[in-house]
Amino acid sequence: MSNAYILTQMTWPEVEAALKTVKIAIIPLGAHEQHGPHMVESCDAVLAEEMGKRLTARLYPEALLTPTINMGVSPHHLHFPGTISLEPSTVIAILRDIIKSLKSQGIEKFLVINSHGGNQATLGVAADTLTAELGVSFFYAKTTASAKDVMDKRIESKLYGHSCDREVSEAMYLAPHLVRPDQLEKGDIQEGRWKKLRPGSPIQGFYYYEEMTRNGCIGDATKASRDIGEEIVETALERLTQAVRDML
Amino acid sequence: MSNAYILTQMTWPEVEAALKTVKIAIIPLGAHEQHGPHMVESCDAVLAEEMGKRLTARLYPEALLTPTINMGVSPHHLHFPGTISLEPSTVIAILRDIIKSLKSQGIEKFLVINSHGGNQATLGVAADTLTAELGVSFFYAKTTASAKDVMDKRIESKLYGHSCDREVSEAMYLAPHLVRPDQLEKGDIQEGRWKKLRPGSPIQGFYYYEEMTRNGCIGDATKASRDIGEEIVETALERLTQAVRDML
């Protein structure tokens, strides 16, 4: 990654110089939660950061990457050991503080690059409130959601989205140390009311993840590959880059 | 609407009797916001209440309808005269108070029947927080979203969702007094960054509604009809009824 403004790796005189061209700050938002037996719990935080780094590099010298928010809203996973869940209000407080700090230094546009579906409602609320409260442009994106067509083509599982063929593939490409290749397992799905509360059902509602899957993953991680990951990630990065450019 | 437990129309001895069979409280959630020149601003509140009444009747004697939350999260519309927007935290506070009150009287399941897309992120956050905080089952549904297939079939406009062919049709069937039939107008859409921030775009973000449409509506209300409304509404009600039954 040749040139990229990565705030954690810069001194203040370097930041001062960068601010002459920077127009947008990119905030990686992840989670700390169980990802089944074959992925470590920092998965979402690392993937968000890796995507953020690549996107920031592509947008050089107009973008700057902030530190990663390495925990997120994960109440559904709390019954699996090791999961940490922040309240939605805590995540919004962190975002507010980051944005206020950097706005005082001249940045007026912000993009949260989010790897965890469970954060999306909180980000919707953040967009509705922080925009007017802080007087900034607030954007957010699910890391690879824009490559939905590639997923449709390459992912065989019908129910996927957590430590699945897609996510493990992305990790194999972006951060292979997240994966335990010798532990790959298919989701151990069980029956339950969750089926009738998924997106697309007439009603939605909270359920615990263990109601859906005994081993904490869905889809079929054994079908993941670095190649699938690469196609998803690179496609999404291309589209995200263009989408951010359109807002600068 | 023969039999239905509508809390606003009951005395306490009647509620006491009803609670012997009631298992779920249905909370209508609307908005108070501009709906273009052809619908009055209470549109969402009234449609949520009407849907709530019908759903409660179908679920008799297991459901009870609470008073309607007649304002919602509408910052996007604030620049149009008359719009009132509640903070997401205010809507969650109202939901908390309703649920706490009724839980103390024995109800443990709650469904928010929501007519306004702008409330969905707030409801997602509510589901993530109130479930554990209050020890209840919390469900929510967009009023007619489950009839998406009917919309695909009957609605011609590509971009619809606010004071459009669909919503006006629903109002013609459920509450025709909301519509000014002699004022029906097509959405006066204009170019803008909103196109690149809609659901399905690589990134999302806040924009004001007047960036998208000069007259405050989208789609083409001149193509609305009571018949379309009836098919959408009745299909949705059928599916919602079954979905709620599955949770009781």
Added chain:
Amino acid sequence: MSNAYILTQMTWPEVEAALKTVKIAIIPLGAHEQHGPHMVESCDAVLAEEMGKRLTARLYPEALLTPTINMGVSPHHLHFPGTISLEPSTVIAILRDIIKSLKSQGIEKFLVINSHGGNQATLGVAADTLTAELGVSFFYAKTTASAKDVMDKRIESKLYGHSCDREVSEAMYLAPHLVRPDQLEKGDIQEGRWKKLRPGSPIQGFYYYEEMTRNGCIGDATKASRDIGEEIVETALERLTQAVRDML
């Protein structure tokens, strides 16, 4: 009710036109609480709205009626089935959001027309805080309190104020569908510490309503009449109209 700016029944172009003359927004505030065996639980919300409509009509074209806040602060009634109580902080949050929204559109004076005694302390706190916080003029009124002399003349009960001769009379005139005429009952008062905590006692304090009355009402609703209601309501409206005019 010929001319009156009722926000729930207006489109945004109509509101835009109205704002040329409107100087004050009138916010009806009610409650959702038990009213004994002879009144439905939406009583206060409906009465506040009806009073608000009439007052707004009298103040045409200088007043505009907002949506009704249809629940209020009712902890005293929570042990009666169906009662919903909002926290004082929730009611203040709703008021803040309404006022902020409409102030951004040019209105700078607000009157809360409140039908429920249990909201008065909250409104006092709202007046002390929202005035300076939002930079507006904030007024509030108990719906018919200004007709105290008429009540003294026409109401026979010594202890009245909730689902009593007065309130039932007002409802008979303003919204007869709130009353179950065949269920009218005198308050079933019992002894208790409440007697020593009423306004006028050396000390005040919280007590539950069932400590005071077994059937949830006080006074004697069997003595209510539409005629009494008319005199109270019309007298109060006359005085409220003049009082608001004095503030414009």
Added chain:
Amino acid sequence: MSNAYILTQMTWPEVEAALKTVKIAIIPLGAHEQHGPHMVESCDAVLAEEMGKRLTARLYPEALLTPTINMGVSPHHLHFPGTISLEPSTVIAILRDIIKSLKSQGIEKFLVINSHGGNQATLGVAADTLTAELGVSFFYAKTTASAKDVMDKRIESKLYGHSCDREVSEAMYLAPHLVRPDQLEKGDIQEGRWKKLRPGSPIQGFYYYEEMTRNGCIGDATKASRDIGEEIVETALERLTQAVRDML
């Protein structure tokens, strides 16, 4: 004042012994605000404390006096130099902390003895919320309000209630150092909208005290006397003592 449990003057072993008989904690609540040219700004705090001491003595050994909350809700007076106003939420936070602390030590009943009218709405809200939240009995009293009949008999001014004949008389009896006897002045009242917002008017609302009186006082302090103060105070104390006894 022979025997009285005054917490500020006790050691912990003395408190431990007292708690064997104490059933109620009495919390003096005052204000820090202008009282015209003839009373010092701590007036309300001192009067509340003096009343609290006397009441606690009369209720010995069942009552215990807490430290005085020596500032209160005084936004109306903020434009007079020296006035300090606490937010209603701050006063409630202090009350919550005092009550939680002492409840953990075994006290379950609390009386706020309040000298400042501007605190009454906040105390009403406190009663509505802290009772259930903390599981205690919460009472409050305006220091001498129960001697209204004595005031009617002895006070000549029609408009009184702040640094007036009544309050100066009370201070002459309870804490004469609060009064500047050589500065006694009649209230310098002026016309204004305040007249139409006083208790008893059809509508209420916030106004600044200087809109009503140029010198910050009302009534006629030149007619105050220690004798009037004594009759008011002793009558009120007698009635408060009995009222509290009725709750133990």
Added chain:
Amino acid sequence: MSNAYILTQMTWPEVEAALKTVKIAIIPLGAHEQHGPHMVESCDAVLAEEMGKRLTARLYPEALLTPTINMGVSPHHLHFPGTISLEPSTVIAILRDIIKSLKSQGIEKFLVINSHGGNQATLGVAADTLTAELGVSFFYAKTTASAKDVMDKRIESKLYGHSCDREVSEAMYLAPHLVRPDQLEKGDIQEGRWKKLRPGSPIQGFYYYEEMTRNGCIGDATKASRDIGEEIVETALERLTQAVRDML
């Protein structure tokens, strides 16, 4: 104490005159907590107020003393009867309200004179937040901490700091009524994990005071004297006076 601006003892015209020269408000902050068998529980509040008065006198006519915050953050002492502990957020709310009130009247510098070690962390947080939030200069001082060298010279106990040789000496000089001279006791120290959590240990953490001392005091109060108190207090006052002068 000849000349000193003590807000509790002034009328508003006197405050108005004083504000012509006043540059800083001094806010005494104490605590209400057990002080063993030989000091009353208001000890910290009284000592803070006495120090504040003397400091204000020395800084005449540039300083003004506000009312005393007579309770503080004392969770460590809550198991001793009579202790009242405010939440840190409550103390900060009180400070915010005092500062906002007086800033609106022209004061822009504030010094909290604090007698209680348990408040120091809260004051650190207050300094970090209120400075920017309110746009003021915010200073704080532990009452006699600046006389550390005198303490080193005159205090024999190794572990002191609460109702000890030092504090009792200060009280003998500043407010002898706080001390029960016939009850003076050495701290009844016991073994425990507290030893490894004191300032200076590798880790810090919360412990209850009774884990450290059975009678609630440390050090050796029997060695206290008015003379020691005088030297500590006067030395500290001299240094505080100079330190404040440097900030005006």
Added chain:
Amino acid sequence: MSNAYILTQMTWPEVEAALKTVKIAIIPLGAHEQHGPHMVESCDAVLAEEMGKRLTARLYPEALLTPTINMGVSPHHLHFPGTISLEPSTVIAILRDIIKSLKSQGIEKFLVINSHGGNQATLGVAADTLTAELGVSFFYAKTTASAKDVMDKRIESKLYGHSCDREVSEAMYLAPHLVRPDQLEKGDIQEGRWKKLRPGSPIQGFYYYEEMTRNGCIGDATKASRDIGEEIVETALERLTQAVRDML
């Protein structure tokens, strides 16, 4: 680092197994703030994490390292480009959420290992509030403060503590990539009121870091060495390990 329970690197079945012996969770808390021209802004976050890892390894199998809180309370540095400051309430919210999550999984003791002086007051407040609120043991430590004697011996600068001889030395040993060896500079100190507000002065207060040092560092980083860092770090780790053991 052979064996150590590092939560970010574990799967949930691994955590489940670890929880059989784990007694304490260690939470690294850093900051994101300017560190002069010779250290990158993530310095504190990385040092806290590195210290946390080593301490966790030494305490194996009784300790578990949580994700790092990689931003902290840094208002003093906000005027230097790139600094991000969290509100104290935000940091406490994050701590609360981490502790609640892990307590629900069986951990009851928590140690925050903090590298940033500006977080200490917030941690003091956290200890005072979270202990009772969450029912846990809450400890905190400044990373190397326990090696004060080594610093006294090895550090020549009189004023040090931020991007100084000490901190750069620690980084050279723990995470040399944080240091720009070719940019090492002595602190460019200037006169100012800060000198009279430092710890040890009679009064404390907020000042901006640029009031003290033009280049954002103090001390003399040119005198730093890996060897000094090693002695400080290893000494501190030894003492922290023992101190934690004493609490298990």
